[in-house]
Amino acid sequence: MTVLVECKHQEKYTLIQMDDGKANALGFEMLAQLGKALDQAEEAGKVVIICGRPGKFSAGFDLTVMGGGGEDMLKLLKSGADISRRLLDFPTPVLLAVTGHALAMGALLLLSADYRIGVHGTYKIGLNEVAIGMTLPYFGVELARARLTSSHLSRAVNLAQIYDAGGAVQAGYLDEAVSEEDLLPRAIALAEQLSALDMEAHKNTKARTREQLTAALDTAFERELASK
Numbered sequence: 001m002t003v004l005v006e007c008k009h010q011e012k013y014t015l016i017q018m019d020d021g022k023a024n025a026l027g028f029e030m031l032a033q034l035g036k037a038l039d040q041a042e043e044a045g046k047v048v049i050i051c052g053r054p055g056k057f058s059a060g061f062d063l064t065v066m067g068g069g070g071e072d073m074l075k076l077l078k079s080g081a082d083i084s085r086r087l088l089d090f091p092t093p094v095l096l097a098v099t100g101h102a103l104a105m106g107a108l109l110l111l112s113a114d115y116r117i118g119v120h121g122t123y124k125i126g127l128n129e130v131a132i133g134m135t136l137p138y139f140g141v142e143l144a145r146a147r148l149t150s151s152h153l154s155r156a157v158n159l160a161q162i163y164d165a166g167g168a169v170q171a172g173y174l175d176e177a178v179s180e181e182d183l184l185p186r187a188i189a190l191a192e193q194l195s196a197l198d199m200e201a202h203k204n205t206k207a208r209t210r211e212q213l214t215a216a217l218d219t220a221f222e223r224e225l226a227s228k
Contacts (some may be wrong), residue, residue: 005033007040016043019053026105027062031079038086045199046089047191051097051184052112052215055123060104066134078221080105081139085217087112090212091203094193097187100172103128103162110173111143114206115190118174119164119183125173126162138220138227147215148172 008015016037018024041048052058063078087094087109100117102110102125110116110125118125128143129136136144136157144157152171155161163170165177178186207214 002029003033004030004145005037007037008042009044009046012074012195013047013188014044015202016041016048016050016053018050018058022056023101024052024056024106025059025062026076026080027065028076028112029081030062031076031083035086038083038090042091045092047194048094049093049097049187050094050101050109052102052188054180055100056076056103056203057096057098058099058105058106058109059101060128063132077137077139081137081171081221082141084108084112084135084143086215088217089207090114092199093191093202094195095187095191095194097183098123098165099183100124101125102173104132104134105221107173108140108143110168111147115131116174117183117187118168119180119191120165120177120181121180123165124162125165125168126160127176128156128160128162130158134222138223142213142216142220146210146216186217 004018004020006017018034020030061076061080065072071100084188094114096110096113097108098116100123102128107125107127127136127140128169148156150170154173163173165174168174171176
């Protein structure tokens with residue numbers, strides 16, 4: 001089996017890196033390995049940092065599966081929705097070090113984490129589904145509605161606007177943007193800072209603040225199935 005996701009445990013955080021050597025497409029195997037890495041991170045009970053490969057965070061779902069339609073497409077959508085839900089519910093803080101392009105499902109991962117750090121440059125961030133002939137799935141709509149700023153919601157979702165890191169901060173995809181060389185050091189410093197939180201209180205409070213969103217996600221996939 002090709003290793004697509006690595007999990008490294010440090011004293012105060014767990015680092016998860018996605019790297020398929022290409023665009024970090026989220027296919028069945030990538031999502032399965034990401035899920036196993038999250039299992040390990042949850043067992044460790046520390047702050048989590050998820051990063052991509054240089055220049056690529058994730059280009060989104062595997063288009064060979066999505067373009068084929070049918071049961072495999074629905075299965076992949078469900079796997080992606082499950083990962084988003086898991087990140088939203090994760091018992092410790094989840095930080096994303098967004099190493100480059102983050103599109104479609106890659107951008108939805110950004111909307112599922114606690115804190116997102118991007119990099120300045122020409123990297124593209126956004127929900128480009130409408131531009132490539134796809135309807136944004138219901139769980140994606142709910143994530144966008146909850147996490148994007150209201151002034152950007154329509155153009156980000158309905159018009160497939162793509163942002164650089166500065167624009168992505170304004171829209172709500174990112175919390176901050178730094179230089180490439182500062183990305184991982186900044187994420188590590190923040191993870192170490194957040195390691196001082198009471199994790200039980202963090203988990204319980206996060207569940208309360210996201211109660212409406214998680215309830216909406218619970219029904220989103222049922223609506224997806226009904227629409228097919």
